[in-house]
Structure formats: structure tokens, C-alpha cells
Amino acid sequence: MKRFIRANLKAIKKAPRVREQALLVRKMTGKSVAAQLREIRSLRHGPGRLDPLEYYEFGLYDDARFSPSAKREFLGKQRNREIDRLLNNPQWRSVADSKLVTHAFLTGLGLPTPKIYALYYRKGRSLASVPCFRTPEAMADFLRNGMRYPVFAKPSRSHFGEGAFRINSFDREADRLRLNTGEEIGVEAFLLRLAGFPSTKNSGYLFQEPIAQHPEITRICGSCVASVRMLVLVYDDGPRLLRAAWRIPVGQAVTDNFVHGASGNMGASVNPDTGVVERAVRGVGATIVEAEAHPDSGLPLRGMRLPHWEAAVSTCLDAAAALPRLQFQHWDVAIGQDGPVLIELNYSGGHFVSQVAGRRGLLTTEFLDFVRTHAKRFQTVDRVQPAMERSKLLGLLRIR
Amino acid sequence: MKLPRQLMKKLGLRPLMKELSQLRAAREVRQLAGKSVLSQLREIGRLRFGSGRLDASGYYMFGVYDDARFPSHTAKQEVVGWSPRVVAARLNKERWRAICDDKLVFYAILKGLDFPFSEIYAVYCGAERSFGSVPSFSTPDSMAEFLRDGMRYPFFGKTVDGMQGRGATLVRAYDRASDRLHLAGGEEIGVEEYVREYVMRRPTGYLCQALIRQHPLIDQICGGRVGSLRMVVLKGEEEGPRLFRSIWKISAGESISDHFLHGTRGNMVGHVDPGTGVVGRVIRINATGRPSAGAARRLATEVHVHSDTHERVSGITLPDWERTVSLCLKAAIAFPGIRHQAWDIAMGEKGPSILELNFRGAIDLIQFPGVRGFNDAQFQAFFTRYAANGK
Numbered sequence: 167m168k169r170f171i172r173a174n175l176k177a178i179k180k181a182p183r184v185r186e187q188a189l190l191v192r193k194m195t196g197k198s199v200a201a202q203l204r205e206i207r208s209l210r211h212g213p214g215r216l217d218p219l220e221y222y223e224f225g226l227y228d229d230a231r232f233s234p235s236a237k238r239e240f241l242g243k244q245r246n247r248e249i250d251r252l253l254n255n256p257q258w259r260s261v262a263d264s265k266l267v268t269h270a271f272l273t274g275l276g277l278p279t280p281k282i283y284a285l286y287y288r289k290g291r292s293l294a295s296v297p298c299f300r301t302p303e304a305m306a307d308f309l310r311n312g313m314r315y316p317v318f319a320k321p322s323r324s325h326f327g328e329g330a331f332r333i334n335s336f337d338r339e340a341d342r343l344r345l346n347t348g349e350e351i352g353v354e355a356f357l358l359r360l361a362g363f364p365s366t367k368n369s370g371y372l373f374q375e376p377i378a379q380h381p382e383i384t385r386i387c388g389s390c391v392a393s394v395r396m397l398v399l400v401y402d403d404g405p406r407l408l409r410a411a412w413r414i415p416v417g418q419a420v421t422d423n424f425v426h427g428a429s430g431n432m433g434a435s436v437n438p439d440t441g442v443v444e445r446a447v448r449g450v451g452a453t454i455v456e457a458e459a460h461p462d463s464g465l466p467l468r469g470m471r472l473p474h475w476e477a478a479v480s481t482c483l484d485a486a487a488a489l490p491r492l493q494f495q496h497w498d499v500a501i502g503q504d505g506p507v508l509i510e511l512n513y514s515g516g517h518f519v520s521q522v523a524g525r526r527g528l529l530t531t532e533f534l535d536f537v538r539t540h541a542k543r544f545q546t547v548d549r550v551q552p553a554m555e556r557s558k559l560l561g562l563l564r565i566r
Numbered sequence: 567m568k569l570p571r572q573l574m575k576k577l578g579l580r581p582l583m584k585e586l587s588q589l590r591a592a593r594e595v596r597q598l599a600g601k602s603v604l605s606q607l608r609e610i611g612r613l614r615f616g617s618g619r620l621d622a623s624g625y626y627m628f629g630v631y632d633d634a635r636f637p638s639h640t641a642k643q644e645v646v647g648w649s650p651r652v653v654a655a656r657l658n659k660e661r662w663r664a665i666c667d668d669k670l671v672f673y674a675i676l677k678g679l680d681f682p683f684s685e686i687y688a689v690y691c692g693a694e695r696s697f698g699s700v701p702s703f704s705t706p707d708s709m710a711e712f713l714r715d716g717m718r719y720p721f722f723g724k725t726v727d728g729m730q731g732r733g734a735t736l737v738r739a740y741d742r743a744s745d746r747l748h749l750a751g752g753e754e755i756g757v758e759e760y761v762r763e764y765v766m767r768r769p770t771g772y773l774c775q776a777l778i779r780q781h782p783l784i785d786q787i788c789g790g791r792v793g794s795l796r797m798v799v800l801k802g803e804e805e806g807p808r809l810f811r812s813i814w815k816i817s818a819g820e821s822i823s824d825h826f827l828h829g830t831r832g833n834m835v836g837h838v839d840p841g842t843g844v845v846g847r848v849i850r851i852n853a854t855g856r857p858s859a860g861a862a863r864r865l866a867t868e869v870h871v872h873s874d875t876h877e878r879v880s881g882i883t884l885p886d887w888e889r890t891v892s893l894c895l896k897a898a899i900a901f902p903g904i905r906h907q908a909w910d911i912a913m914g915e916k917g918p919s920i921l922e923l924n925f926r927g928a929i930d931l932i933q934f935p936g937v938r939g940f941n942d943a944q945f946q947a948f949f950t951r952y953a954a955n956g957k
Binding site: 259261271274275293402 | 670675
């Protein structure tokens, strides 16, 4: 019994939310809980390996919207991780894991990426002539006397934008930093707050130049950067853009992360060839709302063409080509005033917003063909994790 | 009668030949050092089953029999027969490996961090891979055209993921009249043949770099040949990076690379004092052919002068030592996932220049000069702390 609970702890924790969703969907659509559970089970064992919450988040209970084969195209988090292990050589991951390494890499290739003003690393790091501070006292002194404002601070390693701050200015008289959210905080208190994030413990903080976003995007979305998550497949003859999802901040958001709809931000599907916004949504599942316009500015989203689109795609693909052993890449690209700016590289996590916003699963024929022809079995040596047999996984990926 | 290696292997004679060669080595050591064969065998047995796993071949290769240089069993035990793979697996995070192995990724990061390295003239790679604004080519014809009309000479060519100098070429000039490239050593090769033989050798690609102009002192000593440093850095958490060992790799003869390869190329290797940059003991292996040629033929000879130029190699102070160490340690901080870092640094006329970072730095290279074993107290403490905690 204990082993069953341990193995299924995550599922058990999610059970109340699943129940809540099931009852809500029954009320909204009339679909019985039993029918929902049957579908959940089928999709759990299907190519996408969705978990129950993902079934609701993607809205797959809606038979009017999704045919059975369309439902099976949706990719879940767990399967996404398995595909990542098949397609991405683990020996190449450090280029994506550390924002500092990514920054150095992109800078070295002459690709546009935000300038870094300072580093705050307890264990010390080097980045050309950028000052690195190892103690709170030294960092505080620099924040008071050496930092350029505004500045964007983020952890070297983080997820969903956790621990990111935009500092607009420093008030010398009050000895307080003014954040983008309107909050004013003392310098030492700010550094204490940074130390409180789990990601700060073993990595550090980057203080970088805020991206000067394209005025058209700022006009619609506000001053917070609204980046595009580009999913790229690296073929033998070069990389190709598979999907693009625009992450649109709303309200006082400091970052554009979608966070499965919990952040309040929006996600939009973008036509990879034209850069035209096809559909913009807020929320997920039963609470999903399709929006024609941005809730703050009221300006239209659907149908707008993202500026500098060709340059953004071209720059992203140039970067992707430089990492040929990471065959499935997720890039965050901002649309700056003068052109695209590469923010960061991930090798997972981009699957969610592109599927929700585009209302289409990732496991299309094109993607499956790519996985079949490019999947390799790599040794996983960092952690003891049995890599799924290639043939077994590929068998499961066949859409029935 | 000398049997071909393959035939010996088929007949199962290789282990026997290896044992016989060790007996020859034992007799030679008895003559040279006065140590009885029985004493040697006793020592070999203790070391073989100790933590260092040093076999007979290593015992002779590293001169462990010499009680003057290894006066105690503790000192002898510090010499190990470990594979670099084992050390790297325990100390280095595998996800950092490509950064070392793939030269284009590595040099891009170095460039972004403003660390000095040899300029890249051109890249040959499939799949639209490039290196910033450096000319890059993905077809043999375009590469050949560039070699004829756009390349700067001389240049050093190497595979993007090559090791130990394999596939490396030093191209001195292009003869337009004959459409041939002049390689180091006097060889000439047609442009297209060069592209086929070397540039297209590996699917990962090929890059062409400027030759590093070595410091005049090094050039004088090595006769214009390469003589770079291997700097081994141990990167701790709180204590930061420390220079653990430094070795001077000295090429000789026709070798375009200073890779030691167990002395099979006639190159030399010398211990360098990490604190002062003074070259200590320099050795040369009296062996030709493959490393498995036999222990007797791999006994190291101490040398004091370069075999070709006869310039003094031991006792000199290497140029720009403080700058070299400083560069190495600063660069080490940028790669925190690699705790055991083996840097190759060139001593250029304008200062030190980074050649590469090895993920699996050779252990035996550090031990060849026969000054000190790898697994000393410092390394043991480091290994215990970081390997025990896993990655």
C-alpha cells in the first residue's frame, strides 16, 4: 500500500482537482464522469501520455472541438520529457541549463541577446569584463553606486520566471529600489528576497539590460516583454520552425510566462510562416477564454502580424543550427525595437502553450516522422533514469 | 623473429609478449637502478592491488621503481593507473561534455567571455551550421574554392570534435600553379584531395584556424614546433579553482602536434612547477610505434635539452607564467560543471592563448615526467569531497 501511494503520490495529490474538473465539465457539457475517465485512461496510455489534469487543461473533453484522433495528438509533460531524452543529447544540455553559458555562447556567435550588467554569484563566475559580486555587501554597494537602471534581474537557473524582477530605479535618499510593480524595497531587503528563492541557492543572479521592446508590441501588451516561444526541430540539413506561441503579459506581470494559465497571462498561436497571430487565449480548460483583444489596451491581437518576423525566425534558426545535437529546441525570442533578441534556450516546456493556444496537439505526422528518424538513445549519466527503449517509445507514438 | 601484431593477437600471444617485455624491463631496471627483479615484482604486486591500480606497464613507464624519486610506498601509491574516464565520470557533469568536445561551441563561449584563442578562418560543416560571421561551407566544392581564393595561409586545420590531434593538419601555403597545398613536413596534396581526406573526415565538421605565433623563447627552444601547456585545474565549491598540475608538452621531429601519445611520436614532456613556472624534469620515451610496444621500450629517459635544437629545456622559466595561470583560473570559473579541468594553453608571443579544454584529461600525461603521482593528498581530499557527494 505504501509503495502504491509513493508511486502515485503526484496523482493522489491531484485527485481533488481532477474531481473538481470532472464535475465542472459534467455540468458544462453533460459528459458523464465515467465517459471522461474512460477518455483520460485512453489518453494516458496513448501516444501523448497525458495525465488527468492535462486532459482538462487542453479541453479534450470537448467532443465538438476535438475528434478522437485529434485528441491523441496532444503531447503531455511526461511524454515530452521522454521525447526530449530521445532527441536531445544530454552532453549538450549545459548550453541551455545555465543562462550565463547561453549568454556567452550567443554573444560569441554574434547573435543578439540582452547585455549583462552584473553578476551576483556566491561562488563567483566570470563573464568577460562584467563585474561579479560574491557577497550581499558587495552587491548592495554596486546596486547603490554602480548599477545602471532600469535593470532586469533574474536567476541563472529558474522556471516559469520565478525570481525575476524589473527594477526601474534607485532612490538614493530613501535607499530604496523601485520595482516595476510599484513596490519600493530596501537594497538589503531586496537581496534577502533574492536569497529566498530556491534557484538562488546553487546558482546566482544576472542583472541585465531590459529589452527595448518593439513599440507596436508595447502599445498592445504594455511594457513587460512579450516573447515568442519557438519550437525548432534540427534536421540533418538544418533547423526548421515547427511552432510558435506568443506569450502575452497582462496587468502587472513581470514576466510573460503562461504557467498553465495560472499567471493570468495570455498565450497566442502564431503562424510560423507569416508571423500572424491566429488565436489568443487566457486561462485553460473550462476557464479558457478566447480573446480578440488585449484586456488592458483593448487593441486587437488576432490577425496582427508580429514585427521583424522573418528576422526573428532567421535569428532563432541560426542559433539552433549551432547546437546540432539538441534536435528539439525551445527558444524564447523577444521582438525588440531594432530586431529580434534571443532571451534563452530550453529543451522542454514549450509544448504546453503552443498546444493550448493553437488548439492542436504536437504529435502531428511531421513531428512523429522527425522523432522516428532522429531519435537516438543516449546514456543518461547525471541521474539514474532508465531511458525508454527507442523502439518501445516509437511504438507508443504511433497514432492509432 | 618479430611477428605481426595482428597475427600475435590471433594466436593469443599478445598477453605473453607483454609479460615477456615486462621481464625485459625488469632486467633493464635491475641494471640501471640496482633493484632486484624480486623487489620490483613485490612492488608491482602491491601497487597493482592498491587503490591506484597501477599495472606493471605503468610501473615502468612512470619510473616508479626509482626509489630516489619515489622514496616511500606512499609516494609510489600516488602514481595511478586510472582511466581518465573514471575520474571524469566522478567529478565532471556529463552535460558539460559537449562544451569541451565540440570546438565550435567551445570557441563561441570563449569568444563570448572574451578569452583569447586562435582566430577561426573558416568552418566546414553540414546543416547550415556557422560560427558568427566566419566563412562557413557545407559542400566540398565551396570549401575547395575558398581554399584557392579566400583562405589565409598558413593555417591549422582540425576536426570539430577531434582528440589527440587526430585529423589535424598544418597547411603552410597554396601553390596556384600546381593547385596543391603544402603541408608541414613537406607533403603536398591537391586541394580536392585535401578536402576529401581531411576536411570531410568527420560529419561533425572541420575548422581552420590561424597558427599561433609562439613566444620567441618557446620557438627558439622547440625549433618552431608547437610546445603548449597542459594545466590541470581542480575546481572546488568554496575554495574556487586551483592549479593542480602543469605539464609542458614539447614536440620534436616532424610532429605538427605536441600530443605526447605515450611518447610514440618522439615528443617530450616536462613537469612545470605550478607556483613558479620553472620546468623541472623533462622526459622522452625511447619507444616507437604503438604504446603497447612493450614496457622495456617505454622506459623514460630524462633529457635536459631539446632533441632537435639542443636548447636547454629543463630548469628554464616559462614566459608569462603568472598571466597564464591567471587566464586558466579565470576561465575555469566559467565552467562550473567540470571539476577536473585539463586545459591546453599555448604560450603565444602576445601572451597565453587557450587551445582547448579536455573533459577527460589524461592522467598518465601528468605522471610521465616522474616527479609526482596524480593521486597525492591534495587530490585525494578533493576527490573524496566531491566524488563522494556525487554530481
